[in-house]
Amino acid sequence: MKYTKTFYQIKSNEEIFSKIKEETKTIGYYNLPFVDTTPIKEFAKTVKQKDIVIIGIGGSSLGTYAIHQFLQNKENDKKLHFLESTDPLDIQRRVKKIDFKNALFIIISKSGTTIEVVSIVKYLHSIISLDKSNTIVITEHDSKLNSYAKANSMKTFEIPKDVGGRFSVFSNVGLVPLAIMGLDIDMLLKGCQDIHNDFFEKKETYSKLMEKARFIVENKNRFNINVLFSYSASLEGFNKWYVQLWGESLGKININGTKQVLTPIGLIGPVDQHSFLQLIMEGRRDKTVTFIKISEFEDSLTIPDITLPFLDELDYINDVKFKDLINYQADSTIKAIEDLKDVPTDTITMKSQDEYSISKLMYKYQLLTSIVGSFVQINTYDQPGVEAGKIILKNSLKELKK
Amino acid sequence: MKYTKTFYQIKSNEEIFSKIKEETKTIGYYNLPFVDTTPIKEFAKTVKQKDIVIIGIGGSSLGTYAIHQFLQNKENDKKLHFLESTDPLDIQRRVKKIDFKNALFIIISKSGTTIEVVSIVKYLHSIISLDKSNTIVITEHDSKLNSYAKANSMKTFEIPKDVGGRFSVFSNVGLVPLAIMGLDIDMLLKGCQDIHNDFFEKKETYSKLMEKARFIVENKNRFNINVLFSYSASLEGFNKWYVQLWGESLGKININGTKQVLTPIGLIGPVDQHSFLQLIMEGRRDKTVTFIKISEFEDSLTIPDITLPFLDELDYINDVKFKDLINYQADSTIKAIEDLKDVPTDTITMKSQDEYSISKLMYKYQLLTSIVGSFVQINTYDQPGVEAGKIILKNSLKELKK
Numbered sequence: 001m002k003y004t005k006t007f008y009q010i011k012s013n014e015e016i017f018s019k020i021k022e023e024t025k026t027i028g029y030y031n032l033p034f035v036d037t038t039p040i041k042e043f044a045k046t047v048k049q050k051d052i053v054i055i056g057i058g059g060s061s062l063g064t065y066a067i068h069q070f071l072q073n074k075e076n077d078k079k080l081h082f083l084e085s086t087d088p089l090d091i092q093r094r095v096k097k098i099d100f101k102n103a104l105f106i107i108i109s110k111s112g113t114t115i116e117v118v119s120i121v122k123y124l125h126s127i128i129s130l131d132k133s134n135t136i137v138i139t140e141h142d143s144k145l146n147s148y149a150k151a152n153s154m155k156t157f158e159i160p161k162d163v164g165g166r167f168s169v170f171s172n173v174g175l176v177p178l179a180i181m182g183l184d185i186d187m188l189l190k191g192c193q194d195i196h197n198d199f200f201e202k203k204e205t206y207s208k209l210m211e212k213a214r215f216i217v218e219n220k221n222r223f224n225i226n227v228l229f230s231y232s233a234s235l236e237g238f239n240k241w242y243v244q245l246w247g248e249s250l251g252k253i254n255i256n257g258t259k260q261v262l263t264p265i266g267l268i269g270p271v272d273q274h275s276f277l278q279l280i281m282e283g284r285r286d287k288t289v290t291f292i293k294i295s296e297f298e299d300s301l302t303i304p305d306i307t308l309p310f311l312d313e314l315d316y317i318n319d320v321k322f323k324d325l326i327n328y329q330a331d332s333t334i335k336a337i338e339d340l341k342d343v344p345t346d347t348i349t350m351k352s353q354d355e356y357s358i359s360k361l362m363y364k365y366q367l368l369t370s371i372v373g374s375f376v377q378i379n380t381y382d383q384p385g386v387e388a389g390k391i392i393l394k395n396s397l398k399e400l401k402k
Numbered sequence: 403m404k405y406t407k408t409f410y411q412i413k414s415n416e417e418i419f420s421k422i423k424e425e426t427k428t429i430g431y432y433n434l435p436f437v438d439t440t441p442i443k444e445f446a447k448t449v450k451q452k453d454i455v456i457i458g459i460g461g462s463s464l465g466t467y468a469i470h471q472f473l474q475n476k477e478n479d480k481k482l483h484f485l486e487s488t489d490p491l492d493i494q495r496r497v498k499k500i501d502f503k504n505a506l507f508i509i510i511s512k513s514g515t516t517i518e519v520v521s522i523v524k525y526l527h528s529i530i531s532l533d534k535s536n537t538i539v540i541t542e543h544d545s546k547l548n549s550y551a552k553a554n555s556m557k558t559f560e561i562p563k564d565v566g567g568r569f570s571v572f573s574n575v576g577l578v579p580l581a582i583m584g585l586d587i588d589m590l591l592k593g594c595q596d597i598h599n600d601f602f603e604k605k606e607t608y609s610k611l612m613e614k615a616r617f618i619v620e621n622k623n624r625f626n627i628n629v630l631f632s633y634s635a636s637l638e639g640f641n642k643w644y645v646q647l648w649g650e651s652l653g654k655i656n657i658n659g660t661k662q663v664l665t666p667i668g669l670i671g672p673v674d675q676h677s678f679l680q681l682i683m684e685g686r687r688d689k690t691v692t693f694i695k696i697s698e699f700e701d702s703l704t705i706p707d708i709t710l711p712f713l714d715e716l717d718y719i720n721d722v723k724f725k726d727l728i729n730y731q732a733d734s735t736i737k738a739i740e741d742l743k744d745v746p747t748d749t750i751t752m753k754s755q756d757e758y759s760i761s762k763l764m765y766k767y768q769l770l771t772s773i774v775g776s777f778v779q780i781n782t783y784d785q786p787g788v789e790a791g792k793i794i795l796k797n798s799l800k801e802l803k804k
Contacts, residue, residue: 058676073491086672086731088703088724089475089755090635116672118716119705119727126706147712165676224688225627225665233492244677251681261686263627265667270488270518273791274460274567275646279653281787284663286626301490303521304528310549314520316800322490325521325799329488332795339790353491385683388741389675393734397727398718 010217013210016374020367021200023374027381028162029366032170033192037185040172043155044179049104049134050078052180055124056108056173057084057116059165060138062244063362064174066237067188068181070358073298076182083120091120100128105135106177110159110168112145115393138172164381166245167366170359184355191359199367209364212346213371216262216288220376223288223344224261227280230292231269231330234353238292239266242365249369251385252378260376270329280337289337291347292361293330297323298353412619412777415612421776422769423602429783430564431768434572435594439587442574445557446581451506451536452480454582457526458510458575459486459518461567462540464646465764466576468639469590470583472760475700478584485522493522502530507537508579512561512570514547517795540574566783568647569768572761586757593761601769611766614748615773618664618690622778625690625746626663629682632694633671633732636755640694641668644767651771653787654780662778672731682739691739693749694763695732699725700755 011019024030054061061082068080081098085091105124109117124130130152137149138157149156157172168174170192175185198205216226228242246264253259267276269291280287303325305318317325337343350357373380413421426432456463463484470482483500487493507526511519526532532554539551540559551558559574570576572594577587600607618628630644648666655661669678671693682689705727707720719727739745752759775782 057673062677072495084673085635085670086724086728087633087635088699088701088728091724092701092703093474113713113716115716115719115727118710118713119719119722119724122705122708122710122720123703123724125708125710144712144715148710151711224686233487233489240677247678247681247685251683251685253684259684259686261688263667263681263685263688265665268487271459271486273788275464275642276649277791278785278787279649279665281653281790282655282661283649283653283665284626284661286663286665297490299490299494301494301525303524306524306527308520308524308527308550309553310546311515311520313546314515314517316796316803317517317521318524320521320799320802322488322493322521322525325517326488326490328795328798329791332791332798335794336791383680385680386675388683389679389731389734389738392737393730394718396730396734397722400722401718 010214010375013214016210016213016371017202017206019374020370023370026162027167027370028160029164029167029170030196032163033189033196033363035171035189037175037179037189040157040175040179040185043176047104047180049102051081051098051103052078052177053081053083053098053103053105054108054177055083055105055117055120057114058244059168060108060110060114060117060173062166062237062241063169064177066241066362067169067174067178067183067358069237070234070353071183071355072234073353074183074355078181080177080181084116086116086119091123095127103134104180105130106138107135107145107149108138108173109145110140110143110165112139112143112148136176138176166248167381169241169362187355188359191356192363195360195363195367205364205367209368209371213368213375215344216372217375219288219344220261223286225263225265225287227265227267227276227287227289228292229267229269229272229289229333231326232292232294232297233268233271235292236266236268238358238361239268241362242266245365245369248383249373249380250376250378252373252380255377260378262372269333270326273329273333277333280343281340285342288344291330291334291345292350293327293347294350294353294357295327296352297326299323412616415616418612418615418773418776419604419608422772425772425776428564429569429772430562431566431569431572432598434565435591435598435765437573437591439577439581439591442559442577442581442587445578449506449582451504453483453500453505454480454579455483455485455500455505455507456510456579457485457507457519457522459516460646461570462510462512462516462519462575464568464639464643465571466579468643468764469571469576469580469585469760471639472636472755473585473757474636475755476585476757480583482579482583486518488518488521493525497529505536506582507532508540509537509547509551510540510575511547512542512545512567514541514545514550538578540578568650569783571643571764589757590761593758594765597762597765597769607766607769611770611773615770615777617746618774619777621690621746622663625688627665627667627689629667629669629678629689629691630694631669631671631674631691631735633728634694634696634699635670635673637694638668638670640760640763641670643764644668647767647771650785651775651782652778652780654775654782656778656780658779662780664774671735672728675731675735679735682745683742687744690746693732693736693747694752695729695749696752696755697729698754699728701725
């Protein structure tokens with residue numbers, strides 16, 4: 001077949017692997033697992049405040065929130081707050097919960113000029129003086145926010161220029177606040193390292209991710225929706241992080257000028273069994289479904305052996321541990337969908353609720369995103385589509401001042 | 403064209419309207435706005451407890467949560483808790499926040515034998531004795547849960563047999579807890595009544611909903627994803643309610659045996675501008691986007707007139723009210739998407755954050771769902787697709803006891 005040089009064609013696994021290896025030289029996230037964490041840990045030890053307040057949006061907060069929510073039970077007694085929305089009632093509701101005299105503010109913005117972040121920083125300034133005693137800044141080396149921090153002698157941590165927002169959770173963006181919250185950031189990086197090595201040594205991670213990416217890409221016009229069905233309330237943040245990672249990386253026009261198509265949806269079991277499941281079961285076959293299960297919840301909460309009058313038909317749930325119940329629920333949903341035979345599914349089982357498991361999962365998803373992006377021949381790491389709205393906003397706000 | 407009697411064909415607006423009118427005789431939700439609320443209000447006045455705990459999942463909690471979250475600022479000083487997940491850590495985290503000596507438990511289940519609900523009720527029984535002094539029950543008249551309540555002399559409220567879970571927010575399911583929280587439930591019903599009358603008198607609501615439904619249905623194979631982009635943090639609950647309503651009602655096999663296809667996604671602006679927007683802008687044209695804005699937030703929080711060193715280029719946001727900023731963000735995103743010319747959009751503007759506005763919106767969405775369901779010739783009100791998983795779960799749990 002005759003075709004122009006840029007015409008889209010699915011490449012071989014070998015070609016994709018070479019491309020990914022090539023990317024590790026210019027795309028920063030691949031190398032984050034091997035960074036020395038000593039400065040972060042040293043700093044974290046010095047933090048005395050009890051309320052830790054992250055001011056950041058999108059890639060500056062989603063990954064941190066995901067890990068924090070998943071590992072809440074392992075954190076120290078500090079409280080982590082997130083300020084990101086410009087919804088006035090939401091800001092006030094969140095601000096009300098902060099003890100300003102005992103708070104550390106962490107301003108996070110890659111560009112340093114994110115409207116939401118600067119708006120909230122200005123608002124906080126009207127309540128308390130943000131200075132080096134209560135504020136640190138995480139941003140790019142040559143951003144204006146960095147100059148602002150230096151002018152105020154605030155402690156700063158850098159976001160490498162070649163690490164994009166949605167791939168930044170294992171940079172200072174995520175590690176600094178998570179270390180302050182008492183989590184083991186070396187264990188987080190260990191999970192990433194193990195996946196990284198396993199992939200680049202072409203072991204199990206390589207075969208699994210290549211197979212999955214290839215399936216998704218070869219069937220992308222038939223299954224244009226990728227559902228993540230996570231069986232733990234603590235994975236809601238992870239779902240949101242995945243939606244950003246997948247949507248913003250893969251919603252692109254490829255080298256052939258074709259608009260790409262993979263739409264991510266995050267669901268939480270068992271709650272969404274009572275909502276979205278009907279659509280998966282009987283709706284059009286336009287979805288792949290990935291289940292995530294935790295094999296060992298660190299918990300033994302049990303349904304007591306009580307018979308309730310008139311409800312004795314449900315006595316078969318007595319003495320069942322909740323952690324087993326939720327996994328039985330997952331397995332039943334998986335079985336029901338598998339029985340359909342025409343909805344592609346896979347299941348990821350996390351070993352436990354710890355740093356190592358969550359970072360393995362997240363790093364794997366970053367790699368999968370890169371591989372899929374490589375297959376469909378787009379730039380996985382930019383986001384040109386969000387600029388138009390930003391320019392319109394800036395112009396209409398500037399218009400106000402005339 | 404020759405076709406079998408059941409072959410799918412898009413009907414006229416008149417035919418659909420007759421069908422909907424016919425439905426009002428057998429589908430209960432249409433008539434909920436006209437029910438006498440006196441018994442609910444009388445009961446709500448007698449509730450002395452401060453912690454109100456809803457034990458319910460899916461249709462038994464999503465609508466209540468949506469209205470509660472939207473109107474938090476109008477509620478009294480009671481605290482509303484939701485227990486629904488079987489995630490053991492999640493249950494314990496939520497239970498820890500309840501003052502058991504000062505709590506009213508509201509058990510909500512239409513069938514009365516929902517595994518999640520009964521599991522949690524049994525667990526609560528192991529902490530405190532649930533009895534008529536601290537527990538009420540909302541269920542169907544002839545459910546086993548109703549017999550349980552009667553056996554314990556607990557106060558009960560009924561869920562009409564002809565009102566399905568996802569259409570039940572304006573029945574006792576939603577009204578009882580919301581009245582206890584101090585919200586004006588008559589104003590909630592007033593919003594529904596006005597939409598109901600406007601629709602059935604074929605005024606503006608009729609033309610708008612018919613036009614929208616027809617567009618969605620006629621283009622459902624091209625635009626199989628319906629995105630709701632809500633510009634207020636307080637609409638996250640509403641989004642979830644919408645996802646259940648739309649997905650569970652419309653994800654069906656129609657009379658012609660064809661799997662129907664409309665997939666709902668809920669987004670929150672401005673946060674998701676930093677996540678999903680790229681995909682809408684440059685991804686395949688498989689989405690319609692509906693924006694929801696609140697024209698008057700009851701709030702005047704303002705970005706102070708402060709110049710931050712090195713960040714003075716952003717001084718154009720000074721003195722802007724946050725409620726205006728969020729609407730400028732909405733308008734900019736709307737403009738950017740409209741400029742694409744090939745992504746269908748519409749905008750719903752809510753007047754303010756009050757009972758009347760939210761119930762109008764929700765009742766309109768219920769009607770829209772019924773109309774779309776009627777157009778695609780499915781049963782909008784059942785959910786046969788979720789039964790398979792439930793049976794598998796029941797069998798594997800029973801297996802354990804052998």
